Amino acid sequence: MIDVRRIQLKEYIRMKREIVRLQKVEIKNLKNVGYGCVKFASKNSAPSDILGLYGQNGSGKTTLVYAIDMLKDLLTGKSLVQDLGNYIKIDESTAGAIIEFSVTSSTDDLYKVIYEFDLVRKVVDVDEHIEENDDIDEEEHEKRNGAYLVSEKISMAKLINDKWTKMTPILYYNAGSNEILPKNRYNLLTEGKQELIDELRVLRLLAAKEERSFLFSKELRKIIRDSKWEEEYKYIFKVLTEYAIYNLHVFSSEDTGIINANIALPISIVSKEKDKISLLKGCLNLDGVSPIPRKFFGDIQTKMDAISLVLKEIIPGLTINLKELSTSLNKKGEEIVKAEIIAKRANVEIPLRYESDGVKKLVSILYCLILVFNDSSMTLVVDEFDSGIFEYLLGEILRVVEESGKGQLIFTSHNLRALEVLNNKNIMFTTTNENNRYIRFKNVKANNNFRDVYFHDIVLGGQNECIYEATNPYMIARAFRLAGDENAE
Secondary structure, three states, rough: OOOEEEEEEHHHHHOOOOEEEEEEEEEEEEEEEEEEEEEEOOOOOOOEEEEEEOOOOOOOOHHHHHHHHHHHHHOEEEEEEOOOOOOOOEOEEEEEEEEEEEEOOOOEEEEEEEEEEEEEEOOOHHHHHHHOOOOOOOOHHHHOOOOOEEEEEEEEEEEEOOOEEEEEEEEEEEEEOOOOHHHHHHHHHHHHOHHHHHHHHHHHHHHHHOOOOOOOHHHHHHHHHHHOHHHHHHHHHHHHHHHHHHHHEEEHHHHHHHHOOOOOOEEEEEEEEOEEEEEEEEEOOOOOEEEEEEOOOOOHHHHHHHHHHHHHOOOOEEEEEEEEEEEEEOOOOOOEEEEEEEEOOOOEEHHHHHOHHHHHHHHHHHHHHHHHOOOOOOEEOOOOOOOOOOOOHHHHHHHHHHOOOOOOOEEOOOOHHHHHOOHHEEEEEEEOOOOOOEEEEOOOOOOOOOOHHHHHHHOOOOOOOOOOOOOOOOHHHHHHHHHHOOOOO
């Protein structure tokens, strides 16, 4: 299934002249992170911006990816995951995040924008709920452990004559007080008209029911667009929504999972249709053929050719092709192409599903990497970037993007090759302190081998926070022995 988002060509051209960057992500009580703050090294319209996050298992790396993925869902008006309550830190009832963006407009105006949101866990009496719904088991009830957005706030500052203006709240909503603030901008939205007041009340209730953002709902965005607000405030809402839809791409561990299981290949592709630009996001089948509308097939095939052009330089001798197998008509009379992704080495062709997991993952993310390399406003977030990828190759890809790329690449990894090829400022580490999860290393000299420094500080310390919860190889060996000996005491 491929989801399609369209935008007018002239709007897309305007977007290409804009630069939106993540500058800071603060996380509160998500998963195993009590508090963590990630600040990105590059500012505003600087060339490539890379951030690699390292640390031991279960220390909060994936939480950063999840927070950015949640941000994308909120800014695009998508419903949050059904079991959101399970992502709130144990023994906490609330969670949230503060995200700072830099926005450079097509006229070179520079803005600092902050979006904040808070979640509250839904309190569900599991026993009572099971009793009322006998056809649902306890495991299913656990999955339904939800949460809701209790507040959202968006604020803005502008750089004028090399000085930032005061950070000004554009719009704030709190479900507890059921208020929309500031009052003057709420009044400009409603214009004192009862029908608009009633519409906003219904929209708030609907957003809460569907567990999605109220501030970035398409209905509210339309009301803002038609309001008497200042154009700058309208612009901020517009540009953040467009950035989240077209330029923010998240490749999660779930995406890696469906690739490794040979189920599907996640893709995000920009397609041109006459005077419109479409973002095609979805999956191509790995276990069988993929039905693709004819009107999109040519563009997807072209993008696969672009991926193949890079792939053969990364893995010499390997190319891919989207091969048309047959056609049919759907119920609407539209022509559907049934196609399969083919990998080719020398003169031997095999379906892509028979290639290694690392190759399939590279094919899935390469188009977004191409965009990051060429587009300053493109952000790609990859969890476990190193999974299935040869470490030297990983280093070469990162080195090329850092030296010649234009966009923003954020990744987590266990492979330490990146520490030897990236600038130290582009690396952060997790800690064992759940209330200060993310740090940059201090006292690292330019001529230091960062990989050696990392191992040194794991063993001997040297940072303000502990970066590794010590393990004892003798106790590990004993545990293995006891676990394997049924008669052991």
